[in-house]
Amino acid sequence: MEYGEAIRTGFHYLLESDRSVIVIGQGLWSPWYVGDTMRDLEKEFGTDRVIDTPVSELACTGAGVGAALCGYRPIVTHPRVDFALLATDQMVNQAAKWNSMFGGTSPVPVVFRMIVNRGGEQGAQHSQSLYSWFAHIPGLRVVVPATPQDAQDLLVAATLSDDPVVYIDDRWLYDWDQAVTAPRAINLASQGPLVLRHGTDITLVGLSWTTRLLMDAANLLQTEGLSCEVVDLRVINPFDASVVAQSVSKTKRLLVAEGDWVTCGVGAEVITRVIEELGPHALSVAPKRVGLVDAPAPTSKPLENNYYPKVQDIVKHVNEMMKWQ
Amino acid sequence: MRDPEYEGLGTLRSPEEHRTPVVTTGFDEQLLLRWHRAMVLIRRAEEVIAEMIESGEVRCPCHLGIGQEAVAVGVASELTSSDRCFGAHRSHSHYLALGAPVEGLLAEVLGRSTGCSGGFGGSMHLKAPEFGLVGTVPIVGATIPIAVGAALALKLDGGNFVAVSFLGDGATEEGVFHESLNLAASMRLPVLFVIENNLYASHLHIDYRQPGDALVRYADAHHVVRELVDGNNVVEVAQATKRLLATVRSERRPAVLEAVTYRWRGHVGHREDVDVGVERRDNLPSWKQRDPIARLEQGMLSLNPQIENQLAKNRSEVDLEIIEALSRARAAPYPNESAVIASVYSTSVNSKGSV
């Protein structure tokens, strides 16, 4: 099943099995906004539960928070991360803090689903992922599915969680095709990073789209005789570093690819936490972060092509790191 | 959902109405010819861009305003290059109506370094400050408060220049539109909000999104002067703009112009038959009978049949201008890789630092 279809399967399961689940956001009835991930759901479950909205991100997000406080499990959907920025007050000041600031007894079971939709010369305001922005906020659980299985399962887990959850999917993954088992109830608190591929020479850590990049790079590197371990982060807040640390204690080499600006990014967090857990001599070679240069996305095709890391870039960096024994 | 009791746009939203020739009596023929030429330039330039989208030569997302030309041209006709204008994702028309060179637009959508934004923005990020266009961006509603800020600067400057915010009906659904109207009204700032009500925000008709279809009601709520016009009638647009700007310039207060119009192509891209991924089933053929260019031509011809020569000259001049601009744009290089980093921060030094 493809990643995009797997998201739809997750939605379908949730809407069918739980009357309290509603979905609200812009473009839910339009394939142009959400791809195939919500195809015809409004026809099956009604436009009262699958709600396409005016161009009002802040109000719709706040409405999700309010409905969550009154017994529903809304999935607020923003067809681009960039548009969700208009709603940051409701996510960061309100939902993330609500339980804590009222003494720990006022949970807000809302999901903020945002789609990364970039490339195609769309430019600076239609290309962002901003993972670490959201992961910085205590109170927001942040999930970043890479595989079709996780696209489905983490959506279910996010929606069943009693906490506000940011769920970020990526259109570059929508055609990733893998076997997916049927949806079932999952406790998000029990989910964390997973080893997707076992290896001994180097630990490659990715999230969302970069995990696919790393899996492709690992396949190529295997033909060159290198054994890469690939860890998919899946959940970046709260962040559990133990799986990565365990891997690094074996490989002594660590590369993080994050598909975002590296400054103050997820990679910085991963590397720091590994060193904190394993001590200053955990690595045999300096760690590497692969991401975007610290500049907004340009539109012009040749510049845009260079802007995003490719499988070949990962291969090159790994080969350089392997020169050091 | 629309409230059935609500009386709003009335006939203005009907493509069966307002099809008659534009009444041009009493208008200087040269002025009418200039408006005609500007509208033809926008239409032809966008048709050429549409062909390049279809062929794959243009790859950036383009939101074409074919069918809406009269709004930009009518408003721009009352502006000077020292007024400060802002647009959004559908702003080719604003750029061209203000007189900016078509080569800068074509090169920009082709991603070339000679584009108006150096090939960094594509169709959705246009600028031409020397013609009064400060910038257009695709985050809906984003430039509305920015125009208010420009109006604040212009007020502090002390002249009689104004700021102009071009926005769509969808943008009135963002909270910032309402904050901006209130701020401009309470601070008495010289800004004209031009709402191009084409009845759609991407896939959704306004009847699904708002209880009423006339957006001037928001101006009334904020005690802002306003006019509501047929956006496919360039004379009406220009006349209403003239009246509103007289107030904005002299009294230093905001105004709203709502111009009702319709886009002929899909929300994004070149197609007429498919809109945001689904087959189009609206009344486009009827709206084409309300063509702003044809109606102006009919009006001019009814007064002076000889004018056809001049209209034809406009068309052929525009075609030549576009062909030449396009060949220069195509020959231009892509931007230099180093510009990705070099363009992030300013390289100038603030010389006004010490007072």
Ligand SMILES: Cc1ncc(C[n+]2csc(CCOP(=O)(O)OP(=O)(O)O)c2C)c(N)n1
């Ligand atoms: C903040 C934000 N939300 C959503 C979008 C997606 N979007 C792009 S154009 C558009 C419709 C805007 O409608 P309108 O303002 O009426 O302008 P039109 O497209 O009709 O010219 C939407 C919702 C966006 N670009 N920015």
